[in-house]
Amino acid sequence: MLIDEGLELLDEDEAWRLVLPGGVGRVGVTIGPLPAIFPVNYVVVDGAIAFRTSPGTKLSAATARATVAFEVDDFDLVARTGWSVLVVGPSERVLDAKFSDALRVAGLAPMAAGARVDLVRIRPELITGRRLVHAAVL
Amino acid sequence: MLIDEGLELLDEDEAWRLVLPGGVGRVGVTIGPLPAIFPVNYVVVDGAIAFRTSPGTKLSAATARATVAFEVDDFDLVARTGWSVLVVGPSERVLDAKFSDALRVAGLAPMAAGARVDLVRIRPELITGRRLVHAAVL
Secondary structure: OOOOOOOOEEEEEHHHHHOOEEEEEEEEEOOOOOOEEEEEOOOOOOOOEEEEEEEOHHHHHHOOOEEEEEEEEEOOOOOOOEEEEEEEEEEEEEOOHHHHHHHHHHHEEEEEEEEOOOOEOOOOOOHHHHHHEEOOOO | OOOOOEEEEEEEEHHHHHHHEEEEEEEEEEEOOOEEEEEEEEEEEEEEEEEEEEOOHHHHOOOOEEEEEEEEEEEEEEOEEEEEEEEEEEEOOOOOHHHHHHHHHHOOOOOOOOOOOEEEOOOOEEEEEEEEOOOOOO
16 A cells, blocks of 8 residues: 555554564653653564663663554665554563563573663554655656 | 763764764654654754655654654664664754755755655754673673
């Protein structure tokens, strides 16, 4: 489905498949009155997005119990191809040992070194995806 | 300055220098009660971030007059290196012909085809940057 001349809307399954491999995603939160975006290294476990943060950081506080946005994308500016997926849902701190074990199996490693012992889970409620489409002549 | 064991805080000048070249950035907005993140192709003109959207889209509406987050980053997951910069400031629709001319000179092209005639400007008020740092042994 074309949502305008340059973007094709992906169906939810297709969009979710692009999220599944994990990697770098961006978390959108509100800190007081201000929006903020933080990149994280994430995995998908049991249908949820999971990442680690350090206790005491802004990201940790903002995702402890909130509704957040999570975005992944991949673009090639030269070829003018690419896609993005936006996930919105409740985030929460996870203390579940079974979930932590599943994450270890899934190979979640934070990008930054240090004591990233807070585990955050986002349960997707809205999943939307877009892909760049181009006419033959640009 | 190390903000924790794995992240170094960049000073504002250093962070802004990473934003200056333009490319793909992500805009964080609030749509009703929900956060959202949209990737855009941007340039920096006259100290402001500029990008194009299509009239009638969620991104266009959400950035017409708001305080938004804007994030750029670059990570190498294999080398475990990378940085991110977060800019927060007011966004507005731009109708200024001089600004449009400056954008053409700066070579702003939207990633998607189509009638991306809305021009949006974000004036940076907060600029923060982080860089991954690692101990010799991981």
